[in-house]
Amino acid sequence: MRKYLLFIILIFLCSITVFSQDLDQIVGSLTDNSSPDYANAAFKGTTIVNGQSTEIPGHMDLQFNISHRFGAINQGIYTLFGIDQGTTRLGFEYGLKDIVGLSIGRSTYEKTYDGAIKVKVLRQQTGVKNIPVTVSLYQAVFIKTLKWEEPDRENLFSSRLSYATQILISRKFNRNLSLQLAPSYVHKNLVPTPEDQNNIFAIGAGGRYKLTKRFSINGEYYWLLPGKTADDFANSLGLGFDIEAAGHVFQIMATNSQLMFARGYITETEGKWSEGDIYFGFNIYRVFHTGKRNKKGN
């Protein structure tokens, strides 16, 4: 008798369920989930502080980069805490198909030109495929164009060259937090003494936390693997923030690296945070779109 009652009530409940199985559920079942849901914009800039992020400019976006680091703040009031001095890098970066980023630049330090390619080989996504990280490969070449110190002896062009290779692995954990790991390799064709390393390995780690939609705090550290370079130079630490405004990203930072290209900040960081060898600086990124645009009146 009780079983019967239960059974009847169950059937009645089922009919109510059908009653409330409304259009929303039908619509939900129609939604196409086959297209991947990419986790875009893990970082606002193509760099986190000094170092590269996994990001590249969007398809056909041309980005103009102005980067500047002032002198060390521990020089005191005489140089207005380093403001009198500074190094600059100017560069352009161009995006192709949201996968490839090409960049060129020139730094005042040793009149160094740099050229690089960054390729997004994996994109963090959910959906049919579940890929937890974005992976970008970064390959850069640096050309020092200072006049030869001894022009009389035989100088090879290849001596001017050095290279940096990075595997950038980032994950956007949520809309605010993104973290990145960056195993890095730097090769220098010519080093000052036979004891200096031609091949240097380092591991970078960085991240950002968005405090508002257009403002984030960023941090980054490059750890040099033990060796002569690690003995002679410091590990790079940079702390800063991003401000995004209408096609611009402003990155303002304090760092112990004065150089703004990968070989420089990974292997030639001289400043020590503990001694106040800290450089203030900024990166300004301005994006121009080079494709067709809907002009007013079209």
Add this chain to the structure above:
Amino acid sequence: MIKSYIKKIISVLLIPGMLVISGFQEKGSIYTCRNGQASFQSDAPLEVIKASSKNLTGAINISDRSFSFLVPTKTFEGFNSSLQKTHFNEDYMETDTYPNSTFKGKIIEEIDLSVPGTYKVRAKGKMYIHGVENDRIVRCDLTVSEKKIDVTAAFTVFLADHNISIPSILNQKIAEEIKVEISFSLTSADN
């Protein structure tokens, strides 16, 4: 005695229950659409921004004229640059937090949508965009034919109504009032 009591319960509860089932499973009363189109245009003094999505899905129950439509906000394509699309998703629509834009409600006019013809109707319901729900009445043009209903509609969405804020530096480039156009075909769910 007990058995007849049970029989009574069955007749009192079960039969209306079944009727409810059959009433809402009534064949041909639900029409659905998968790849409807939604597009919008921002017409500001210095810039025109256009984007569209072909991922609008929806359903109408023609027996009670209720409807429900959804477009995943991330699926809008177009824009003037990919950076603009990134800003649309990250800064304005916040698509990670509010993935869908929806409109749910009922057609006001008491028309029989199983009868072929063209109708101008008002769809009244709740429009949910960027996490904010507004009561809206949208005028729609319906063309009903055998087992198919074509719908087009044009309306405007005020950014302020949906708590979408534009930095003042961009108010010459992004309109406060966005024109939206919707177009889709519903087919009987039986097909």
